[in-house]
Amino acid sequence: MVNPEIAPAFRCRDDDHAACVVNAVTTAERVCKERGVRFTPLRRRVLELVWSGHRPAKAYQLLEQLKLEHAGSAPPTVYRALDFLVDNGFVHRLESLNAFIGCGDAGEKHGGQFLICRECGRVAELDDPELKQLLARKAQAVGFTGESSTIEVEGLCARCAG
Amino acid sequence: MVNPEIAPAFRCRDDDHAACVVNAVTTAERVCKERGVRFTPLRRRVLELVWSGHRPAKAYQLLEQLKLEHAGSAPPTVYRALDFLVDNGFVHRLESLNAFIGCGDAGEKHGGQFLICRECGRVAELDDPELKQLLARKAQAVGFTGESSTIEVEGLCARCAG
DNA sequence: TTCCTGTTTGTTATACTGTAACGATGGTCA
């Protein structure tokens, strides 16, 4: 096998991650302005919290953080913000984990393919057109028209595989 | 496009579905005997209930059924049976629905690819090696070793697409 | 400005999904 590239999410050091957060927030701000939707302080804050690592964020963990900053926070507070972020393609929901992860390629609404390391918990996103096409083709072969797909792989990232 | 085959799950008529259930139970019975694990009445009954349609079964719906037949049923009753059935490859869990579906190709433990019709609710299973290989290859290309995967597609079956 | 309107947020309550813990039961085998 050729020397593989390593996905950014698996390369990013936990102690040098601020740029990822800033980039995500800046992009979201721009896209929201373009779309004429409101990037409120709450939504911004939840996006920052989701992006606080390349690891899945659980809704009730986010809620705990929000409560520290604003006592009135409750489940709908975080779920509504997450709904907004997911609908606008800034965050993806990981179905196999009941968790959320920042989208590395925000701006376009899309479903990616997620690589979830069972050792370190980091998650990388692919957005591979070949995969989408093959899946669509295989579905069509049995008469099924796919509209959206959930693809999540559990395994080991390069660093954890040693 | 060539005339597509239609997946059995989408062809099966609701009023002529008994054979599917019998087949699933018979297979499970045989496989359990081969493996030396116990196919208890409870497990058999839950498998029948899961197979009562080609539609996803929710755990608490199954529980309601069980309660009608045995008052002592509680969440662990159904979840333990489902765990057994999933572990042995007789049933799959659909992550995007929090639901369960009978495996059309039981006996070998495997992860399939699931086609979920958003109109009629039926679910068909693929088990396509090309898809698995391509996904594994794409993951390897970024240094990730996949071990198990969740692939679920929402869309329209041939009948519902009209 | 004031009013109107639609969106966002606060608040309470509840529904849905899943597991921990421990004792009772029931096969299997020495």
Place this chain on the structure above:
DNA sequence: TGACCATCGTTACAGTATAACAAACAGGAA
């Protein structure tokens, strides 16, 4: 028989998500 292990019954609770309605707020019309 008794010891052992898997299964099941039972209670309690943890974790995930939404319904419903009121309050606050932004943006535009009068």
